[in-house]
Amino acid sequence: MNISDQEQRYLQRARRMKSVVDEAIARADRDQGLLVVLTGNGKGKSTSAFGMAARALGHGMHVGVAQFIKGRSDTGEEAFFRAQPHVVWHVLGEGYTWETQNPVRDAGTAQRGWAVVQDMLRNPALGLLVLDELTYPLNDGWLDTKSVLADLQTRPPLQHVVITGRAAPQALCDAADTVTELRDVKHAFRAGVRAQLGVDL
Ligand code: ATP
Numbered sequence: 001m002n003i004s005d006q007e008q009r010y011l012q013r014a015r016r017m018k019s020v021v022d023e024a025i026a027r028a029d030r031d032q033g034l035l036v037v038l039t040g041n042g043k044g045k046s047t048s049a050f051g052m053a054a055r056a057l058g059h060g061m062h063v064g065v066a067q068f069i070k071g072r073s074d075t076g077e078e079a080f081f082r083a084q085p086h087v088v089w090h091v092l093g094e095g096y097t098w099e100t101q102n103p104v105r106d107a108g109t110a111q112r113g114w115a116v117v118q119d120m121l122r123n124p125a126l127g128l129l130v131l132d133e134l135t136y137p138l139n140d141g142w143l144d145t146k147s148v149l150a151d152l153q154t155r156p157p158l159q160h161v162v163i164t165g166r167a168a169p170q171a172l173c174d175a176a177d178t179v180t181e182l183r184d185v186k187h188a189f190r191a192g193v194r195a196q197l198g199v200d201l
């Protein structure tokens, strides 16, 4: 059977691509607890983190969640993950700063919250931690980025940590293994659509 020039070129490209991918896969031969940062103004930071939590649970791992800004308590993810036997879910923050309007209380809340995270960072039975909206107490100065990074460094070697929130500090991105910045191209809210169950909460 004759194959066309176009098909021939396609096959060559596919073979080249396969060898490049295979080499890259062969080079990545280490296991390690990862520090993942999901930042930027686009939607999808927390939901991506909870997607990883679902993956981890699917593999029989145990997951710890710490929410640093208590936006709302009626989200689908909270209802779902709280019902999972292998999840510990901590709400460690109150509302956004502009809602609580009490800096002394915010600082105390953040520091007590971090003590709870420190316990999880000492627990090798927790395979994945989600530190949701942690960037806010860091940027507001309620938590010291340097000491947070030092605590993260001493965690069990195979424990993964996912941190979400806008404007992640540079030092946090430098320390992370994987950093994704979600870009806000468009959001339905700005066109007047209220937060929708299953998509936004
Ligand atoms: P999600 O929880 O949907 O993954 P996120 O964690 O990336 O969002 P947050 O800043 O934590 O973003 O905001 C949480 C809520 O605000 C969600 O309901 C989300 O849909 C909405 N939201 C996120 N980004 C935007 C945006 N750029 N404009 C308006 N609303 C947004």
Ligand code: MG
Residues within 6 Å of the ligand: 045, 046, 047, 133, 164, 165
């Ligand atoms: Mg979020």
